[in-house]
Amino acid sequence: MVIKYFFLTITILLFCLPGFAQHSDESGRIKQLHLYEDTLIDLGKKFVNDENELERKNANYSFIKTLVNALKIPNSFLFPFDSVKSISILNSPDNRFRIFSWHITNLDGSYRFYGTIQLNTGGNLKMYPLEDYSPLLKNPEDSVTDNRKWYGAQYYKIIPVYSPKLYYVLVGWKGNTVESTKKVIDVLSFNEDKPVLGMRIFDGNGKTRDRIVFEYTRQASMLLRYVPEQNLIVFDHLAPPDPKLKGKYSTYGPDLTYDGYKFKNGRWVYIENIDMRNVPESRDEEYVDPKKQAAIDKAAVKGNH
Numbered sequence: 001m002v003i004k005y006f007f008l009t010i011t012i013l014l015f016c017l018p019g020f021a022q023h024s025d026e027s028g029r030i031k032q033l034h035l036y037e038d039t040l041i042d043l044g045k046k047f048v049n050d051e052n053e054l055e056r057k058n059a060n061y062s063f064i065k066t067l068v069n070a071l072k073i074p075n076s077f078l079f080p081f082d083s084v085k086s087i088s089i090l091n092s093p094d095n096r097f098r099i100f101s102w103h104i105t106n107l108d109g110s111y112r113f114y115g116t117i118q119l120n121t122g123g124n125l126k127m128y129p130l131e132d133y134s135p136l137l138k139n140p141e142d143s144v145t146d147n148r149k150w151y152g153a154q155y156y157k158i159i160p161v162y163s164p165k166l167y168y169v170l171v172g173w174k175g176n177t178v179e180s181t182k183k184v185i186d187v188l189s190f191n192e193d194k195p196v197l198g199m200r201i202f203d204g205n206g207k208t209r210d211r212i213v214f215e216y217t218r219q220a221s222m223l224l225r226y227v228p229e230q231n232l233i234v235f236d237h238l239a240p241p242d243p244k245l246k247g248k249y250s251t252y253g254p255d256l257t258y259d260g261y262k263f264k265n266g267r268w269v270y271i272e273n274i275d276m277r278n279v280p281e282s283r284d285e286e287y288v289d290p291k292k293q294a295a296i297d298k299a300a301v302k303g304n305h
Contacts, residue, residue, distance in 0.1 A: 033079045036070035044086025044102075053107045060104050064114065067100065071127060077120045092158050092168060095120055101130070101154045101172070109178035113152025117188075117195055128195050134174075140184075141209040144198040151197065151211065153184045159226050159233075163266035165189065167199060171224060171233070176215065180250035183224050185212040185233060185261070202261060204270020212261070214238060215249035222254060227279055231263035234274055 043066065046059035070076060077098070081089055087102035101115035115130035132152030137143055140151045153172030161167050167189040174182035187199040187210070198210035216222055216238045224235040236254035245251045258276050261268035 029073055029075070030079070033070060033073055033076065036066055036073075037079075037081055037083055039066050040070070040081065040084045041086075044084055047104055048086050056104055060114065067116075071116075071118060072125050074123055076125065077118060077122075088154050088156060090155055090158050093160050099130075099155055099158070099170070101152075103152075103154050103175060111152075111175035113150075113154065113174075115150070115152070117147065119193060126193070140213055141211055144196065144200075144210050146197065147195045149197075151184065151186065151213075153186065157226055161263070161266075167201075169226075169233070169268075171226065174213075177218075177250075179218055180215050180252075181218050181220075181222070182216075183214045183222055183235075185224075187211060201267045202270070203267055204261070216252040216254075217250055220253040223258070229280055232260050232274075232279070233268065234258055234260040234276075234279055237272075 040063060043059045043063040047056045047063060050056045050059065070079075070081075073079075087100055089098060089100050091098040097117055097119050099115060099117050101113065103111045103113050105111055113130075113132040113134070116127050117130065118125070118127040128147040130150040130152070131148050133145065133149040134140070134152050137145070137149065137151055143149075143151070145151070151174075153170070153174045155170050155172040157169075157171035159169040159171070161169060167187055170184075170186040170188055172184050172186065174184050176182045185202070186197060187201065189196045189199060200208050200210050202209040202212055214222060214224065214235065222236045222238070224233070226233050235258065237257040237259045238249075238252040239255040240246050240248065240251050241253070242251075258274040258279075259270065259272050260274050262271050263269075
């Protein structure tokens with residue numbers, strides 16, 4: 001009888017141990033990710049708020065190393081890092097990938113952008129660092145690049161487009177200089193899992209573009225958002241305060257009219273003078289209010305000077 005109970009106990013332990021070990025591994029993995037997250041929170045606050053440019057940059061380099069180490073942990077894609085408020089983290093709606101993006105303010109009021117694309121592999125890390133190539137990209141609206149020649153931005157919206165070739169429209173804030181700000185509509189696609197940035201799908205004003213870049217005075221805020229009900233990207237029409245200043249984009253601002261890009265037959269077609277009374281308000285969690293975004297940007301700049 002004793003022998004029978006002994007074997008029964010051994011059998012139960014053999015069945016339970018793998019589950020216990022698996023639970024223990026999972027618990028350890030989550031604990032480690034939380035520790036990395038805490039470090040990222042502290043480093044993020046430093047690269048946003050520290051008054052010393054060198055300290056900001058050093059914190060950013062440490063942030064990058066810490067993030068890479070965190071993402072190397074198996075199944076890190078499932079960990080949201082949503083307590084790290086200093087950067088933007090966007091999952092694609094189809095959960096195929098996510099983008100981390102953020103900026104560092106330089107001493108002269110300009111910006112450098114950083115980021116990475118993490119693919120959802122269901123296990124080991126597969127990611128593509130995004131290297132800001134903006135200063136050397138002379139014609140960004142006419143350039144298709146890879147992740148090594150990224151037209152840097154901090155994204156706040158991903159729009160999947162299910163055309164014959166699946167691609168994703170990215171909407172982001174770019175900053176620029178002490179005089180002007182930029183926003184961008186970019187395109188991300190994949191060629192054998194490798195990212196391709198830009199695509200010749202924007203038609204309008206007698207020209208076809210690979211991406212759209214807006215530039216306007218730093219004193220203004222600009223509406224730029226997606227309206228899913230109408231397959232429409234709507235934005236403020238930007239104009240100079242005086243016709244003599246045409247072409248000097250650091251003076252441009254909203255003129256209370258609205259334009260947009262409408263999705264038609266796999267492409268985005270420019271349309272003028274949109275009646276905003278016919279455009280529903282977007283209240284989903286991914287929507288970024290332009291005025292609030294501008295306030296955040298100004299607060300970040302103020303904190304750095």
